Amino acid sequence: MATRIDDWYDSFWDIAMKYCEGNVEAAERFMDTSVFMFYYRIKQKAAYVNWHNRQMRS
Numbered sequence: 001m002a003t004r005i006d007d008w009y010d011s012f013w014d015i016a017m018k019y020c021e022g023n024v025e026a027a028e029r030f031m032d033t034s035v036f037m038f039y040y041r042i043k044q045k046a047a048y049v050n051w052h053n054r055q056m057r058s
Contacts, residue, residue, distance in 0.1 A: 009039045
């Protein structure tokens with residue numbers, strides 16, 4: 001699950017570059033603000049689901 005989330009995050013780099021018209025610095029800022037917020041929340045949810053599933057098995 002974690003690798004799929006990381007792949008999803010990495011897939012946004014091309015979109016960020018296109019949105020920022022090839023400006024690497026602006027694209028990095030876009031990734032660090034907008035996309036990273038979603039990435040962080042999704043990582044939290046995935047960690048909770050994994051933890052919850054382990055608790056239910058015990």
